Amino acid sequence: MRKTKILVTLGPATDNPAMLETLIENGANIFRLNMSHASHDWVRTVYARIREAATAKHTDVAVLMDLTGPSIRTGDVAAPWMLKSGDEVEFRIDESIPTTKEYSTTVNYPGLVNDLSVGAPIAIDGGMIQLQTVAITPQRIFAKVVTGGEMKSRRHINLPGVAVNLPPLTPKDYLDLDLGVELGADYFALSFAREPAHIQHLELLLEQKKSRARVIAKIENQQALDNIDALVAASKGIMVARGDLGSECPLEDLPIIQRQIIAKCSYHGRKVIVATQMLESMIENPVPTRAEVTDIFNAVIEQVDCVMLSGETSVGKYPDRCVDVLHRVITRTEASYPSGRFAQDAPLKTNKHKAVKSAVLLANDLPGSKLITFTRGGVTAHLLAHQRPEFAPIFAFTPNLNISRTLMSARGVFPFVMEFNGDPSKTIEDAIKMLRQRNHLSGGDTVVILTDVLHADLRSDSILVRTV
Numbered sequence: 001m002r003k004t005k006i007l008v009t010l011g012p013a014t015d016n017p018a019m020l021e022t023l024i025e026n027g028a029n030i031f032r033l034n035m036s037h038a039s040h041d042w043v044r045t046v047y048a049r050i051r052e053a054a055t056a057k058h059t060d061v062a063v064l065m066d067l068t069g070p071s072i073r074t075g076d077v078a079a080p081w082m083l084k085s086g087d088e089v090e091f092r093i094d095e096s097i098p099t100t101k102e103y104s105t106t107v108n109y110p111g112l113v114n115d116l117s118v119g120a121p122i123a124i125d126g127g128m129i130q131l132q133t134v135a136i137t138p139q140r141i142f143a144k145v146v147t148g149g150e151m152k153s154r155r156h157i158n159l160p161g162v163a164v165n166l167p168p169l170t171p172k173d174y175l176d177l178d179l180g181v182e183l184g185a186d187y188f189a190l191s192f193a194r195e196p197a198h199i200q201h202l203e204l205l206l207e208q209k210k211s212r213a214r215v216i217a218k219i220e221n222q223q224a225l226d227n228i229d230a231l232v233a234a235s236k237g238i239m240v241a242r243g244d245l246g247s248e249c250p251l252e253d254l255p256i257i258q259r260q261i262i263a264k265c266s267y268h269g270r271k272v273i274v275a276t277q278m279l280e281s282m283i284e285n286p287v288p289t290r291a292e293v294t295d296i297f298n299a300v301i302e303q304v305d306c307v308m309l310s311g312e313t314s315v316g317k318y319p320d321r322c323v324d325v326l327h328r329v330i331t332r333t334e335a336s337y338p339s340g341r342f343a344q345d346a347p348l349k350t351n352k353h354k355a356v357k358s359a360v361l362l363a364n365d366l367p368g369s370k371l372i373t374f375t376r377g378g379v380t381a382h383l384l385a386h387q388r389p390e391f392a393p394i395f396a397f398t399p400n401l402n403i404s405r406t407l408m409s410a411r412g413v414f415p416f417v418m419e420f421n422g423d424p425s426k427t428i429e430d431a432i433k434m435l436r437q438r439n440h441l442s443g444g445d446t447v448v449i450l451t452d453v454l455h456a457d458l459r460s461d462s463i464l465v466r467t468v
């Protein structure tokens with residue numbers, strides 16, 4: 001029963017139904033569609049395939065649509081460029097502007113000509129290529145290569161220390177959002193979230209569109225770090241987007257930033273995802289580096305909710321092996337390092353919080369026990385996950401499929417959809433029967449049940465202890 005969830009980015013390397021089934025079999029819990037690269041036709045096809053693959057595997061997975069947001073990227077290049085130190089590169093603010101250099105591409109943010117100044121560094125592809133700005137005209141930026149490398153299409157552009165003047169969502173994002181809502185995406189990741197208002201704006205749009213999807217704020221630059229307390233407080237979930245973050249802040253700060261963000265999320269009960277380069281070497285190689293295994297171990301003992309794969313699965317040679325490696329390293333780590341420390345000082349603000357904490361303490365005191373909750377809106381299950389039970393898995397039953405999928409990202413929560421049929425004791429029996437059928441429970445197991453649906457008319461939290 002792996003607690004830490006696995007988020008898998010899909011792309012050309014996973015473009016067939018059989019691969020999706022293998023990824024699910026190997027442990028993928030959430031699939032990510034990166035709208036910086038995905039066409040609407042592709043998203044429609046893949047979304048349908050995801051749902052079919054989960055059904056074929058008799059399980060469920062969630063879908064996260066990652067909105068490009070105000071992320072600055074190069075345009076397309078016909079074939080990869082091999083840039084050398086001293087080469088000059090031109091960035092045009094629009095396709096219609098004629099090229100004047102051999103290495104010429106567009107940039108998706110015309111305002112770059114105003115935000116940059118001559119001499120400013122430009123980092124491309126996570127800093128793999130480094131340039132220095134040499135001239136700026138109203139329609140073009142010219143930069144000299146300082147560190148060369150291979151440049152492909154739609155690469156990230158980072159401007160360390162430059163506060164860019166960009167709205168939270170671009171016109172493209174609004175179109176992508178409509179598609180995601182129409183299809184039923186369970187999460188929307190907001191790239192370059194910098195202020196609580198950015199999260200609230202997206203949440204309001206989702207509410208207006210009658211979507212129950214959750215917003216995950218991606219922390220990607222210094223502006224976000226300056227506002228991190230407010231962003232964590234305002235969000236339901238945070239992604240430590242180490243790719244962009246590592247280009248926008250000193251690399252030696254990155255592990256410290258990661259740990260600080262995770263600690264803040266654990267305290268406030270926000271979902272936290274660690275992303276990027278967890279198994280980067282496996283894009284090419286069938287086995288991970290020892291350092292990558294240790295990075296995964298580290299995220300697990302920091303008690304994150306999810307870890308994410310990007311290029312490893314979207315374009316890598318071994319997508320299914322990557323999920324398998326993550327699953328094995330996480331499972332081994334969780335078995336050796338029981339959780340329960342990072343969130344222990346989390347505030348208990350309401351009676352419900354206190355009831356949840358009591359259920360978790362009880363489960364911690366009953367070795368081998370398992371937690372079961374019945375939750376219409378998901379709140380009780382999210383709160384149980386927040387209290388980070390030491391070993392007990394949390395089986396969460398809800399009548400609502402959307403709620404079940406939003407529980408997919410919660411550490412240690414195993415959601416199931418089940419009708420509550422009005423008779424609470426029958427509902428509990430049905431749940432136990434289902435768990436036994438699926439080999440999640442066996443005779444003699446102790447279960448700690450937390451529910452507020454024991455009585456049809458009386459909403460009161462109850463804790464029951466039973467031996468199955």
Ligand SMILES: Nc1ncnc2c1ncn2[C@@H]1O[C@H](COP(=O)(O)OP(=O)(O)O)[C@@H](O)[C@H]1O
Pocket residue numbers: 009010011012034036037038039042154156243310311312314315
């Ligand atoms: N839907 C897709 N279609 C084509 N290529 C994709 C897709 N998703 C991801 N990729 C490729 O996989 C790479 C790694 O994925 P990811 O980390 O999500 O992208 P990025 O780092 O560019 O935001 C991307 O740079 C892109 O080349």
Ligand SMILES: C=C(OP(=O)(O)O)C(=O)O
Pocket residue numbers: 034036071156191218220240241242243244245275276310
């Ligand atoms: C997850 C990240 O975002 P993207 O894939 O959009 O670069 C990142 O920067 O680490």
